[in-house]
Amino acid sequence: MKDSAAIRDVKRILILRTDGIGDVLNSTPAIRALRDAYRDVHISVLVRPPGAEILLLNPYIDEILVYDVDDLHKSPIARLRFLGQLRARRYDLAVVLHNSSQCNFMAYLSGARYRVGRKSERKRFSFTLTHGVSSRDPKGTKHEIDRNMDVVRLIGARGDGTRELVLCLSEEERAWAWDFLSRQGVGVRHVSPLLVGIHPGGSSFDKLWPAENFAQVANRLMQEFGARIILFSGPGEDDLAQIIQRSIADQGRKLRDTACRAPTPVISADALRVRQLAALIEKCSLFLCNDSGPMHIAAALNIPTVAVFGPTDHVRWKPCNEKAVIVRKDMDCWPCSAHKCKRGFECMKSLPVSNVLDAGHSILDAGKKTTEARRH
Helix, strand or coil: CCCHHHCCCCCEEEEECCCCHHHHHCCHHHHHHHHHHCCCCEEEEEECHHHHHHHCCCCCCCEEEECCCCCCCCCHHHHHHHHHHHHHCCCCEEEECCCCHHHHHHHHHCCCCEEEEECCCCCCCHHHCCEEECCCCCCCCCCHHHHHHHHHHCCCCCCCCCCCCCCCCCHHHHHHHHHHHHCCCCCHHHCCCCEEEEECCCCCHHHCCCHHHHHHHHHHHHHHHCCEEEEEECCCCHHHHHHHHHHHHHHHHHHHHCCCCCCCCCEEEECCCHHHHHHHHCCCCEEEEECCHHHHHHHHCCCCEEEECCCCCHHHHCCCCCCEEEECCCCCCCCCCHHHCCCCCHHHHCCCHHHHHHHHHHHHHHHHHHHHHHHC
């Protein structure tokens, strides 16, 4: 491993992070540390389109480069053209925060004299890195924020110990969220009900707590706290949202039949752009979710969160937010290879609804006590 003493005359830095929005968010403390260490340097960050939305308005970067393999850069010719344009920018230093063969190769093709990343986890083209983290991080030992900091420390970016995620929203985006909610009856007649956001999706099947369970939690919170539910769903998650919608509607009919107050309608928030999603999450008093990108958005916005984890690494990917609680079932088979589970994902399917509900109760009760104390 080489140290920062070898780094000289850096004027342009390229950071590569071409995976999900949660991954990009967990890189923002390292990006901030790089800015602190290289104050007068031009910093570009290469991301996919959703990651670009996450980084918009980030004060620690100068430029966002969008690598869109699903559209603009889908063809081999378009990708070659993009790589040529990247090389023409004449970067001095490339920092690979997305530990992948592709990013290692792109860093090499950028022509940067110094290329920093991880050499310890058997990714192709890691031999092209000039500076590399050589230690391995077994599952369950280190958070992604700290893994990213390990990389930038190699080149003198020590940081000040800040681990806060950076996500900046504009006043116009916040106004859009209020307008969206007002059209759903939130805030009408100066009544602002408790807003509970639920996102039942995730990037892979092994991260999904059953949608029926989220529905049970939603029904209880609506009955006990008078909460309005904002149901978030992204591409391919319509079925999950419909399960929850039907369950809440069925519960409403039962309550009306027994002369009890039926729950108010669910606010459906689908087909949103990433920044619209973030602006609505910011309005929530509580956010319920699986291990997902929206979970990290809630963490960045300091929203009280209950996150359900199954076989994925909760140590590495837990939300970096003191107001967040993770709920999981401890199993003797963990740590495991999540996608090759031999026990039918028991850790997710058998996680009791009461565990998640209790965590939500604790957060909402604490919030209620704080509000009452302020009134007195």
